Amino acid sequence: MARPSASDQPPVPAQRRVFLGLLPLPERRIILDALRTETVGGVLLLVAAIAALVWANVWPGSYEEVTEYTLGPSKPLHLDLTVEEWAADGLLAVFFFVAGIELKREFTAGELRSPSAAALPVAAAVSGVVLPAVLFTAANLGPGGHADGWAIPTATDIAFALGVLAVVGSQLPSALRAFLLTLAVVDDLIAILIIAVFYTSGIKFWALGLSLAGLVLFWFLHRRDVHGWYLYVPLALVIWALMHESGVHATVAGVAMGLLLRCHTRPGEEHSPGEHIEHQVRPLSAGFAVPLFALFAAGVTISGKALGEVFSQATPLGVVLGLVVGKTVGVFGGTWLAARYTRAELNPQLGWGDVFALSTLAGIGFTVSLLISELAFPDDHLLAEKSKAAVLTASVLCAVFATVLLKLRTRHYRLLYEEENADSDQDGIPDVYGRPN
Helix, strand or coil: CCCHHHHHCCEEECCCCCECCCCCCHHHHHHHHHHHHHHHHHHHHHHHHHHHHHHHHHHHHHHHHHHHCCEEECCCCCCCHHHHHEEEEEEEHHHHHHHHHHHHHHCCCCHHHCCHHHHHHHHHHHHHHHHHHHHHHHHCCCCCCHHHCHHHHHHHCCCHHHHHHHHHCCCCHHHHHHHHHHHHHHHHHHHHHHHHHCCCCCCCHHHHHHHHHHHHHHHHCCCCCCCCCHHHHHHHHHHHHHHHHHHCCCCHHHHHHHHHCCCCCCCCCCCHHHHHHHHHHHHHHHHHHHHHHHHHHHCCCCCHHHHHHHHHCCHHHHHHHHHHHHHHHHHHHHHHHHHHHHEEEECCCCCCHHHHHHHCCCCCCCCCHHHHHHHHHCHHHHHHHHHHHHHHHHHHHHHHHHHHHHHHHHHHHHHHHHHCCCCCCCCCHHHHHHHHC
C-alpha cells in the first residue's frame, strides 16, 4: 500500500499563544525588580498625596505660599519658576526619562518586541485612552462644559496602582502585575504624545533646534561608549532647559533621552546600558521625584461643597466618568477584543474576572492626570483645582473597587503565587521553570 505523501498529512494546528501565562525567566527577573521599586514608590506616593491634602486643608495659606514661591534665574533662559512648576516640569522629567527607557526596553527586548504579544497591551492601552476621552467630551458638550480637558482621564498611574496592590494584593501572580506594567508603559507613550502634540504652543525654534542638537550629542556619546555621569548630567540639564524654553513641555526631553539609550545586550554584557541606568535612576524617580511632585500638586481643598461639585459640574464629572468607567471598560474591552481576534488563549488558572479587576486599577490616574489638569487649564486655576479634586476622587473610587474585587480572589492568588515562587532545591530558579513543556 502506498504511503501517504506529506501533502496528505493533516495540518498541525498552530499553537495558540497563552495570555497571562508564565513569563520567560529573564523577563520575570527584570519585571519583578522594576515592580519592587515601583511598589515602594507607590507607597511613598500615597503618603505624599495624603500629606499634601492635610497640608492644603489644615494650613492652606502655607501650602499656597510654598507652591507659588518662585526661584531660579530669569536670564538667559526663563527658568524663574514656581515650586509647583519645578515639580511638574523638572521632577517629572526624571519620571518620563525612566518611562522612555522602559519603552525602549519593551520594544527591543520585552513584551512589545513581538507584534502578536504586543497586540493585547497596545489594544488595551489605546481603548483605555479613547473611551475616557469620549466620555469626558460627551459630558462637556453642553453649556458650562470645557472640552479642553479631554486628556485628563486618559493616563494610568502605575506607581499609585502598585501602591494599592502592595496593600491589598501583594501575592498577585507576576503575569498580572507584568501586564499592568506593560499596559502602563504603552499608556505613558500615548500620554507623552498627547502632551507633545496638544499642549505645546508658541514654539521657539532656535531653542528647540539647540535642544535637538543636544539630543544628537547625547546619542553620539552614548553610541561611542563614552562613560561618565559628569558628562551626561550637565548635558541632560542643558537639553531639558532648552526644551523648556522652546515651548515644548520639558518632560518630552526626559523621554527622548530615555529612548536614545541602548537597551539590548552585546556579547559579554550581562545588562544593557539602558537597563543599568534604569536600575540606578528608577529609585530616584519612584522614591523622590514622583512623591515630591505629588506633594506640590495634590493639595486641593476637600469639603462637602467641593465633593458635590465633582459630581455636579461637567468638567470634574467628566474626569470621574472617564477614569472610573472609561478606563475600566476601555482596558477590559480592548483586552477581550484583542484576545478574541488574535486567538490568544487566557491562562486557564485565571479568568476574565481577574482581568476586569486589574482593569479597575487602570482608572487610578494620578501623576500624569494631575499634570494634564494644569496644562489643560493654565489660565483657570479654579477649574484646574476642580479637575485635580476629580482625579483624586476617581482614583480613590477605583482603588476601592479594585480592592473589593481582588480580595474576593485572595486565596486563589496566594496559591498561584506560592506555586510560582516555590524553589525546593534553593537554586534561585523557581521550580515551575524546571518542568518539562
